[in-house]
Amino acid sequence: MPDTVLPQAAQSPLPVRVPLVSEPWGLLKSLQEARRNVLSIIPEIATTQPMVSGKTGKRWHMVMDPQAIREMLLDRLDQYPKSLVTKNLLKPAIGESLFIAEGAHWRWQRRTAAPVFSHRNVSALAPIMSAAAERACDRIAAAGPRAVNLLDEMVTTTFDVIADVTFSGGDTFDRDGVHNAIDSYIAEAGKISLFDILGFPDWVPRPGRVMSGKALKEMKSVADKAIEDRAARGTSAVPDLLDLLLAGEDPKSGRTMSTAELRDNLLTFIVAGHETTALTLAWSMYLVAFDQDVQDRARAEAQSVLQGRAAGAEDVADLPYIRQIVDEALRLYPPAGIVSRTALKKDTLGGREILPGDTVMIPIYALGRSKLLWEDADAFRPERFANRKAIDRYAYLPFGDGPRICIGASFALQEAVIILATLLSRFRFKPVAGRDPEPVMILTLRPEGGVWLTAEAV
Structure with a gap:
């Protein structure tokens, strides 16, 4: 792909990062590397230029210029629909x-x-x-002085949340069954191909991808049963997501969702809400263990606000530094590290010609580390989000933007702040020597190897 080599400047220790491409690759090498880590196909020059273009079987463009991104996601949204990568990977499930x-x-x-x-x-x-955060604290305390994998803990915690806000009162809900089914599906669907990213048609074989129908059937059967049971039982005392979806109707047409549409959207919220928030929290835990000064400041804030009690929605606004840590984790390790669109019409972006059928990517991972947009871009500095108005809206896109901005962004941020504040108010976390995670994106950007930390009660 790219053919420019950039010298690496000597610098102080930085949190882990993906080594980006600094030499030309052929199609075979690109395919092999994309199978291991999708982000490895991003050229290093994407962090120093507003746009990079090339051809790997078909024309592609990577866009890091905020104005051009705004044009794609807002001004000309319908000209840049989601490419085949998203649909190929997720349509079987949702x-x-x-x-x-x-x-x-x-x-x-x-x-x-x-x-x-x-x-x-x-x-x-x-x-x-x-309540889910409190249960996580209990599990960490019960583990004693040994190291704990905070990735696994955060996956369990966020699944507890999404299960409770989706299936509250569901006595017959098989938590372990649906949790295992989701994990199996993500593992299988995540076998992404460079062909997906570049928008090759469906009939081009994707080597190595085996889509098991078992996980899909389990997920869909659980969702169908939950919808049927809820429709028969009626609304919960505090309406949950399923209650609200069942009651929802299009304010323009009055149309309501069919059972199949309810199921598909319910599964969308479960899969997306569970996985992405867990990763955001796992990376946040890695970063606060990486920088003890940041952790101390965050703990002081959390203890001052919470004062030993459970966090509430009203506390989130009083935890600005915790929120900044979450924002910075999302900048450095966005769960969706790269998004892909297909151009429908001839266009110009950033002064560059776009032709119908071109694949236009926003490498969100590179955007968050652009040296044109961020000072000391690879460093962990939560305070850079102290004044959010100073940050270009289209330079920071962990949830996308425009009309298709993530519908659950406020839910995810509230959850992340509450859980992180609860954990930091109870424990001091330290890294385990030699166990740094590796950022690897298959379907989402995960800390490969886990986030292993020791936890000391405070």
Whole structure:
């Protein structure tokens, strides 16, 4: 792919990063590396230029210029639909749900689902998030002085949250079964190919991808049963996500979701809400262990606000430094490290010609580490988010932007702040020597090898 080598300047220790491409690769090498880590196909020059273009079987462009990104995601959204990579990987599980649908079919679903994630509804779910955080503290304390894999802990904790806010009161809900089914599906669907990223058609074989129907059937059967049981039982005392979806209707047409549409969107919220928040928290835990000064400041804030009690929705605004840590973790390790679009029309972005059929990527990982946009871009500095108005809106896109911005962003941020504040108020976390995680993106950007930390009660 790229052919420019950039010298690496001597610098103080930095948190782990993906080694980006600094030499030309052929198609075979690119395919091999993309199978191991999708982000490894990003050229190093993407962190020093506003746009990089090339041809690997077909024309592609990587866009890091905020103005050009705005044009793609906001001004000319319909000219840049999601590419085949997203649809090929996720459609078997979540159908034509909100996450995948385009055009009018997407718009009516978005209008129907938007009230589910209103500030009022999200705030009402804070006690569930706090309770899951408390259970995580109990498990960490019970583990004693030995090292704990905080990646596994955060996966368990966020799944507890999404299960409780989705299936509250579901006595027959098989938590372990659906959790295992989701993990199996992500592991299988995540066998991404460079062909997916570049938008090759479906009939081009993807080497090594085996899609098991068992995990999909288990996920869908659990969701179908939950919808049927809830429709028969009626609404919970505090409406959860399923209650709100069942009650939802498009304010323009009055259309409601069919059982299949409800199921697909429910699974979208479960898979996305569980995986991405867990990764955000795992990377946040790695970073606060990496920088003890940051951790001390965050702990002082959390203890001052919480004072030994469970966190509530009203506390989130009083935890600005904890939020800055989450924001910085999302900048350095965005769960969706690269997103891909297909150009439908001839266009110009950043002064460069875009042709119909070109693959146009936003490498969010490189955008967050652009030396043109961020001072000391690879360093962990939460305070850079102290004044969010000073940051270009399209230079920081962990949740996307424009009309298709992640519908659950406020839910995820509230959950992450509550859980992180709870953990830091109870424990001092330190890294385990020789166990640094490796950032590897298959379907999402995961800390390969886990986040191994010791926890000391404070």
